[in-house]
Amino acid sequence: DAKTTQPPSMDCAEGRAANLPCNHSTISGNEYVYWYRQIHSQGPQYIIHGLKNNETNEMASLIITEDRKSSTLILPHATLRDTAVYYCIVRSGFNDYKLSFGAGTTVTVRA
């Protein structure tokens, strides 16, 4: 019962912005959008999360559409170290302790 849809892969040029889309058309009002990434041979790493407002931190920006049915993770200046699988996850916040990962988007940053 996948709650999110992501493209399987995308390439990005080093130094350019990487825009990763995610569809979550069945999201409910109390569900947050989370992004994690997994670099090869490592455990997943939290990137950012949001409910309905756009969010920005030192790693990325998260843009959520007004109807909340889709979002975009933006890596402003991609580096080779950003090559990873990126997972978009919908969960209901504090009391929804499980992370339900899909297959994610494999992002390859090329020099």
Place this chain on the structure above:
Amino acid sequence: DTGVSQNPRHKITKRGQNVTFRCDPISEHNRLYWYRQTLGQGPEFLTYFQNEAQLEKSRLLSDRFSAERPKGSFSTLEIQRTEQGDSAMYLCASSSLAGNYNEQFFGPGTRLTVL
């Protein structure tokens, strides 16, 4: 290093043997999670502890699997009578009840190969 640690990092065993993995969470994190990840797939939730109480087990966790967190600190995951289908990366994560987003911090995983 104050992150989540897992031991061993790699385990090769023969079918039918028992194996045990250990996870040491970030100190003071009272929530601990186990996930399993097979090649090309995202991690799948297995079980979750709050302090020493195991609050949920996925149906993926057959009766050959058992997890414990005896003093609310480290946790162990045991697989009895291993099968080739158990070959996977076993990931542990921890989180704190403090904060408003319940970020999970993952360890590097234990890669199990069942021959």
